Amino acid sequence: MLLTLIKKRKEADDAYSFIFEPSESIMWRAGQYMFYTLPNDNPDNRGATRYFTISSSPFEKNVMITTRIDKPGSSTFKKSLTEMKIGETIQASGPDGDFIISDPNRNYVFIAGGIGITPFRSILLDLYHRKLPINVQLMYANRDKNIVFKDELESLISKNPNFKIQYFINPTHIDEKAFLTFNSQLSTLNFYISGPSPFVRSIRDLLKEQGALSENIKLDFFPGYES
Numbered sequence: 001m002l003l004t005l006i007k008k009r010k011e012a013d014d015a016y017s018f019i020f021e022p023s024e025s026i027m028w029r030a031g032q033y034m035f036y037t038l039p040n041d042n043p044d045n046r047g048a049t050r051y052f053t054i055s056s057s058p059f060e061k062n063v064m065i066t067t068r069i070d071k072p073g074s075s076t077f078k079k080s081l082t083e084m085k086i087g088e089t090i091q092a093s094g095p096d097g098d099f100i101i102s103d104p105n106r107n108y109v110f111i112a113g114g115i116g117i118t119p120f121r122s123i124l125l126d127l128y129h130r131k132l133p134i135n136v137q138l139m140y141a142n143r144d145k146n147i148v149f150k151d152e153l154e155s156l157i158s159k160n161p162n163f164k165i166q167y168f169i170n171p172t173h174i175d176e177k178a179f180l181t182f183n184s185q186l187s188t189l190n191f192y193i194s195g196p197s198p199f200v201r202s203i204r205d206l207l208k209e210q211g212a213l214s215e216n217i218k219l220d221f222f223p224g225y226e227s
């Protein structure tokens, strides 16, 4: 399907959202992603296609991509995305993915590494919109205080007593001490980890060492941020 760019928004520092209107009605579950093709006359070795989470919630109807643009070192894909003008189109297929919440009555720990916050924005706003419980502790690691979706996420706290956010701003990292508060609950909580692949792997390993069960851990790997 074709997606038409209707809005660009700076979220924080080098993070931007691109909001697209789909050419046909599209249904997705909060937390899913799409596969995008954006032709470039001279693409680099990473090519002209990418996966991105739909950072908008289904009730918002439009498809939002939120990503970091590393201006000097940006891939040709992200240069093309940045240069898109309102009214231009991008090809997309999907949605797909199982990084979704099936039972909101369970207790969740969401762990985001930087831009890995995208599926959590979609899921949290969806739960709120559908008046479902938000039994979520969000552990949000970021390299600095430029926190993507900070205001939107914090606005949910006062209305949802079981929703909490804990920030880990460099040089503070998520380590074994961060999980001490979960104590005996570690084997029953549902952990969702999203972000750059090395971050996701290291938090998964840490959680397993601390006693979390593999079947209670869901992972959303964002490749491409390793270098």
Ligand SMILES: Cc1cc2nc3c(=O)[nH]c(=O)nc-3n(C[C@H](O)[C@H](O)[C@H](O)COP(=O)(O)OP(=O)(O)OC[C@H]3O[C@@H](n4cnc5c(N)ncnc54)[C@H](O)[C@@H]3O)c2cc1C
Pocket (backbone or CB within 6 Å): 033, 044, 045, 046, 050, 051, 052, 053, 054, 055, 066, 067, 068, 069, 070, 073, 074, 075, 076, 077, 078, 097, 115, 118, 119, 221, 222, 223, 224, 225, 226, 227
């Ligand atoms: C299911 C899924 C969902 C995803 N959701 C998101 C999302 O919501 N938001 C998001 O930002 N990403 C998401 N990603 C990751 C996304 O697909 C890209 O891989 C990622 O954003 C990096 O983009 P990029 O390759 O354009 O590199 P850039 O972001 O442009 O650059 C990242 C780093 O790689 C270096 N680099 C750039 N180009 C090259 C090159 N040609 N060769 C060597 N190094 C290079 C840069 O200098 C920089 O250090 C998702 C991935 C998957 C699989």
